[in-house]
Amino acid sequence: MELNQYLEVFIEESKEHLQACNEQLLELEKNPQDLSIINEIFRSAHTLKGMSATMGYEDLASLTHQMENVLDAIRNNRLATTPEILDVIFMAVDHLEDMVQSIAAGGDGKKDVTETVEKLKLIEKGESLSGSADKEVAATAALEAKQQSHYDEFELTVLKQSKEQGFGVYEIGIALREDCLLKAARVYMVFEVLEQIGEVIKANPSVEQLEEEQFDDEFTVTIVSKEEPEDIKGKIMKVSEVVKTDLRSFDFDEESNDTYSEVLANSNAQVEANTPASEQSQSIGTEVSQVNDKKGNVKQQTNNSKTIRVNIERLDILMNLFEELVIDRGRLEQISKDLDNGELTETVERMSRISGDLQNIILNMRMVQVETVFNRFPRMIRQLARDLNKKINLEIVGAETELDRTVIDEIGDPLVHLLRNSVDHGIESPEVRKAKGKNEEGTVVLRAFHSGNHVFIEIEDDGAGISRDKVLKKAISKGIITEQSAAGFTDKQAYELILSSGFSTAEKISDISGRGVGLDVVKNTIESLGGSISIDSKENEGTIFSIQLPLTLSIISVMLVEIQKEKFAIPLSSIIETAIIKDTDIMNAHNQKVIDFRGKVVPLLFLKDIFEVPSEPDEDQFHSVIIVRKGDKMAGLIVDSFIGQQEVVLKSLGNYLTNVFAISGATILGDGQVALIVDCNALIK
């Protein structure tokens, strides 16, 4: 089978399942008793196991299998969920994620996970062995195992698919001699044989129980194999002390038709939900039906929004084609205006309207819910809280808010940084919080919402807040500001100092934030996305980081300007305002021409010189100037004339022209010509 073509699907789905595991595990930590959650995790793990085995990623499959065993033990009440166990499971999920990452990056998905496997094995055994109380547990476990002798829908699917692929599916009843001494060893030998001739899908009692000799002298195994039934039987009988091998072909009709004894009735109740039959098993039954209700809901939800995966490159191609259409539309509009033909004008107008709608749809196709970024944070916060011995409750609001894919890809790291900052510096330790009269558990709110043409993402904590005095002191000591200027700072300006380079409020470097990168990196990233970040804080009440982002990066608002015969575009996000100045307004300061702009000295940059535009000297007394900013610094760009404000589609200059000074990209204008986009950040040091 050609597996490569499924690889992408496999990777995507694996990621989804792992994400589901992560989310549900966090849920489970909050409600350790909720069996439905365990079942959800189990389901994801099981599918993942099946998929990776099919794709030939053995390591992935075996680690998942081990994890599944532990989950199974929890599901069967042989283990209680404790934070320690969850830690190990989380660790396993992390490993699985690494493996999937490695596969996605073209690797083989292999990883040394023996330690984790050992831990999982220990957990799996550790608590279900020895002692009289445990015998009881074992007994109930065995009983439950019997009740679970049915097949869940995944096992059934596997069996069905195997059958379709020409494998025989057999249920084998195996009996050992009553006086068999080393039952586990015999079981091992039987399995050894079975693995050689096919694959064991299910054992009853479960493999673990068999290994622990928690059975009398009979057990059943379901296998898929291409061997002849008689051969299988013969091979098993060769194992000493096996007295009886009862092999029968697995009958799917029977399985679904309910005739498989009362045990099965129970099982079908689980699978098909809301069957009154489940009530016969009292508590378990009710639990089960609850579970099923929930599952039903989940399924319905997922069905409500059907999606299709599309390669982003294809969307880019569609976008390119569409832009050409828009350019032609511009020409048509011009022509129809010139010709002044009623019918033509009407048609062109209609076309303009339709293509406008189309443009919206195409842009919307690139929109992704911020959830895809947000969903990795609960895990991170949990880990941070455990590492720092803090109690933290992360609330996520507005995860369904949509942003352009390109922005989504970039925004993850800055958010990680800010969240870490909130947890590390913001939220106090439980003792301190208690002393302050706050709830021991700190709250971090991650919020996303639309507002106008922007998306806001806020990170709010109810921690210690930022101390204005401390920040100012530190900024002065680091030489970022002078003592005199410090006095004039508003609170907000003072807080924003922590975003300047070379600033870190951590008194001692922890391995959480002390990574050698400050919040200035965050600020730069966000600004490079055309966004901005602001901070508000109250001491002892908490801090809010507020990030404003453009809805999409592919379309930006620019001011088109002309320098001689060349047109340039300056992003509106950097522009403060435009003005016309006279020659007499220009002053000289140290070989640098400057102007007085609302009481501030602003250096002037002649774009004509910077971009080496071929030109003749002009004697114009008036100059068009665009005041741009980078952070708190400003500059005035002198151009020949303003053309006007326009929405343009951002294009890259390609892989050949990389790092062109002060040019961040290009765009195609209505007449089909290319205009370069000025990178104001590069112009201001």
Place this chain on the structure above:
Amino acid sequence: MAENSVSDLKVIVFQLNDKEYGVPVSQVKSIEKIMHITRVPHTNPFVKGVMNLRGVVTPLLDLRVRFGMGEQAYSEGTRVIIVSVEDKEVGLIVDGANDVIDIPTSMIEPPPEVVGIAAEGFIDGVANLDKRLLILIDLNKILESDEVKAL
């Protein structure tokens, strides 16, 4: 026939200063007439700028300048050969391009030791076809990125 097609190299023939050059068809995406070029500041002199190639901003390289032949005003015959090498896509401005020919690999010789033109370093080989000398150019060398960065 089959044998021939395996050993033949299909090339696009173009002219610079009345000399004929060839680039493998496999690396050529299209041949265009010259369009409006937007100058890009602070680039190598041979980078003429960028143009809009059906919605894709494509850099243009003047091969005359690249080969040190001296510039010449663009005319009706001037063509842009859009080539794609690895992940880079650029347009090469040439005096004219109007032929596609098959060259049997056996007729391709390594570049002569002394060629006497500045394009020396960019030559992949020379094909002698009935007194018609065709210089095969090495696009990788032409698009070499260290050249781009040496501004």
